[in-house]
Amino acid sequence: MSPPLLEARDVRKEFGGVVAVGGASLRVSPGEIRAIIGPNGAGKTTLFNLISGLLALDGGEIRFRGRLLNGLPPAARAGLGIGRTFQNLQVFANMTVLENVMVGRHLKGRAGFWGAAFRTPRACREEREIIDAAHAALAFVGLDDRSGDPASSLPFAQQRLLEIARALAMEPSLLLVDEPAAGLNPAEVARLSGLIRAIRQRGTTVLLVEHHMDLVMGTAESILVLNYGQVLAEGTPETVRNDPAVIAAYLGAEDDDA
């Protein structure tokens, strides 16, 4: 078994007495598509925030490629290859679609104030590369025709895709996707499923938080179920779907087809 890309051990996070995540552990292998599911308030987004560094751990540790992440600021974690999208969209409304994705390319450039101000040849060359890479990322998710539009003019579903393209521009090793299917119709969900698989095909490991069971069961190879901040179950879609504890806590009686 290959060493894990991401490993979380006994992760704890409290908010003034409320335990959001209480001793959760997980290991993600490179090339996986892993889903995290669970009822609202189970701690899924908190876990993402802990992995990407927006929140500090109260206990436990998180390692990426064996390297301890505790105390590392978010920008540094991005530099290691961890990208993410947001459940409540954090699109840069003050920029165009293309510019949003170009920000995703930030770490691939080096031009600073000086290079920018005086338009050195290296800065200009870099800028062209950034523009090309951004267009490629947009084309990958199917948004290239909207590249000049203000980001806020996109409908929600497309803003979600924009966030994905922006994170992909980073060429991350691990991509955390937070509830991308919210508000999508079945056709869009199917396309999203294909997109996630294509992302994995290109070499990015995907960790997915999602409520939409069709997307989860159809795309993920391994599922982690969180409930009240703790791991309730873990395994293949089949195992999890039939686990009585999971059904009781979250899935309920299956009256529609998965």
Add this chain to the structure above:
Amino acid sequence: MVGPEQLLQLVLVGLTQGAIYALIALGFVTIYNVTGVINFAQGEFAMLGAMLMVSLAPLGLPTPAAFFLAVAGVVVVGGGVERLAIHPARRASVVTLIIITIGADIVLRGLALLAWGTDPLPLAPFSAGPPLTFGGAFITRQALWILGTTAVTLAALYAFFEYTYPGKIVRACAINRLAARLSGISPERMSLLAFCLAAALGGVGGVVIAPLTLVSYDMGLYLGLRGFVAAVMGGLVSAPGAVAGALLLGILEALVAGIWKAAYKEAAAFLVLFVILLLRPQGLFTRAVARQAGL
């Protein structure tokens, strides 16, 4: 070195000045708690209170009547500022609102300049007579009026917040604005009430300090900035913290002026502000735990 009587004297002077800062600081805290705005014009409310009191003096009214009228006048101005400048922009950003209150501050100062000119105006103390002695130090009768009035005002404010319905509503807004609105409390009415309250507090401060200082159109900035420092010492949200901060600030300024140079007193307030913002922006007295609702 400074002897104990001199020290006591400085402390008394500082407390007196601090009492004024406390009233202004409470104005900041009230408006900030209810609306989230920092009212740059707060100091001008004190200036207007003083100016109105000076203008009413030649009418020969009994002091309590003049006091009441002056403060009432400032309340009207405060309400006017809220309705005309704040209310139309209530959905604007922090930066925009700060700039608007700066504009209001400028307008009030300009109007005062227009109405009263540039010369400083004197006002007779509320009760004539020599200063009283207290433990080897002197305390002027006006200083006693200041301390007394401030104490009464604080008590009235406390009673208002604890026991009256409008007061409780204001407190509700301060604790959780969203929940208050969902309970049917109108944020617009609360905003107006907060400004009127802050204007009253500032006005009272201006009225009682008027006899002790040269009242002029530009005294507001000085008082406002110090009241603000005191409010920040209380974390901008705690009324008792602001009062404690104000008294400490007054005493600090008096000590610095008395023991070193009077000129350094100017810098003391801002150095304090600076240090607090860097080390403990939540204020000296609030606990570090975020008690903010709607997180």
Add this chain to the structure above:
Amino acid sequence: MRPGGDTLALAGLGLGVALVPLGVTSQYHLSIGVFIGIHAIVTIGLCLVMGYAGQISLGHAAFYGLGAYASGLLTTKLGANPWAAMAGAMALTAGVAYALGRPILRLRGHYLAMATLAFGIIAYLAFVEFKELTGGPSGLAGIPRLRVGGFVFDTDRKFFYLTWGGVIAVVALSLNIVNSRVGRALRAIHGSEVAAETLGVDTAAYKLRVFTLSAVYAALAGSLYAHYLSFVSPPTFGFIASVEFVVMAAVGGLASVWGAPFGAATVTLLTEVIRDVMPRLLAYASGEHEVIAYGLLLILIMIFVPEGLTVGGLRALRRLGRAGRRVPAAP
């Protein structure tokens, strides 16, 4: 990289600057032009900080003053060449801004505003109090003119060209920055600091750098001021001045490099016009009554056009254009 419109506008500005002194000959009017240029340089820096990085600074006159005093002191007390003094003043101010920015830029919103306010006032008090160094309230006089060989910048017309050459350079550099990787990072910070962080943008470092840059611009402006008037004194660099710069930035439009000179021009001209007109309207009014109109204007603009006059003006023009094009149907 730089949008074509900007290049055209820069060329237009250059042309305008070249032509103005040919038509405007009054020393008084040219000196107003110089001040507009000097103010514009400070305001552009403030726009970068406030509009793009979303920070606020209520103490920028301190950097303006540091630049002026540093230039003055380096030339009068150390006999330095004025150009070297200008460079030195900019470097010194950059150092102060960097040291100051590191701790205070961690603060948000109101707290940051107040920290910058406190710093501005402390700097002003320092200008007043350190008499042996700064000349105290009486100020520092005898600052030498800027010169290139035998050519001395000693007339209003020459200084007008010098200052506005500086403005054009600063505008061009700032536009380059805004339309670059750095500018996008700044705008990202303003758009969503959280998302920017997760994309690898070191927000603290960028905020600090843009703050420092804006201080350098202000120092440049201060240095020009010092070498223009040959004299500096504290009141020019107090709290009121800081407020005026914020007003200029807000009026022009916070997130607009082009808005900054426009805002600076509007506010400076307005101040002059009111100072000119008020005494004629009100018999006893002194020059200070402009403050009322000033404050009222500020409030009205912030209520009705909070994104600034440049953006608001463009919007209004577009709406007029559309209205004009709506041809009524033939009867």
